[in-house]
Amino acid sequence: MGDRLISKLNLRDDLTSAEQDILADVLGPERHHPAGVDLVEPGARPDHVTLLVSGFCGRYGILRGGRRVFSAINVAGDFIDLFGLLIPQLDYGVVALTPCVTASAPHEKLRRISEDHPHLTRMLWLETALEGAVHREWLLGMGQDAVGRLARFLCEIVARLDVAGLVEDNAFELPLTQTQLSQILGMTSVHLSRTLKALRATGSVAWQGHHIQILDRERLMAAGQFDPTYLRPYREAV
Missing domain, CATH: 2.60.120.10 (Jelly Rolls)
Known part of the structure; x- marks a missing residue:
């Protein structure tokens, strides 16, 4: 466990x-x-x-x-x-x-x-x-525009799932509903739909149902102004 x-x-x-x-x-x-x-x-x-x-x-x-x-x-x-x-x-x-x-x-x-x-x-x-x-x-992240907020969210999730061994070939499952995602990101469902479309258009992610594949992590990180340092994804004596 x-x-x-x-x-x-x-x-x-x-x-x-x-x-x-x-x-x-x-x-x-x-x-x-x-x-x-x-x-x-x-x-x-x-x-x-x-x-x-x-x-x-x-x-x-x-x-x-x-x-x-x-x-x-x-x-x-x-x-x-x-x-x-x-x-x-x-x-x-x-x-x-x-x-x-x-x-x-x-x-x-x-x-x-x-x-x-x-x-x-x-x-x-x-x-x-x-x-x-x-x-x-x-x-x-709440101070960013909608695409940046969603990109930052995905960057964090994929980084944390990677640590947990739940990412394979830059792909993972995110079994959340659109309603849940809109609540998490502080958007309406309609706004989230438009934001998803805009993020896909950047070529950084492929998103089909609950399956997400990161196509260009650097581009996604740039869109989300994401720096993973706060997650401490490295070895450091404690």
Whole structure:
């Protein structure tokens, strides 16, 4: 269950075999969730942290009137509420955008890791720092035009899925509906349709249903003004 998490952490710094065993040991059994349910309810006070084993989910806040505003997407290998280990009450919700599989790690066991395994603790701390970086980049992206916003979103998703081993030949599956994408990007569905057409016209992507192939990553990155540095996709001693 924790293979994608361990692979992701190992890309940034080496985990010992003992540390990998510890991470595997803290995770409980898999749970399956249909699309549309909250994996984390706004205002929750969890006693565990949730690992996304497969699927896509979205972190959101709620405006007056009930409209959701998304601030991040989670992919396989992400802890979706690691902040809850230190913040008793969460100020966001997380919804399953697709059918999802999760596994939970009790706070009690994670606190024990923080006391006994400082390097592994720093690796998990890095995960929370990267989540903060994603939030800042999403705010920056909202200042772009529609094509730039969509291009930046795709650049981030393909980079993170690549780390999780879910990209092959520059192609991946993004099983989100047009309504979900428009909500995530802060557009109307009509505006999103026009933006998709404009992005395809750049020759940087081929998008058919849920299947996306990056034809020219450099051109896509230029369109999205995307710099992957904030995702720390390289080895760096922690």
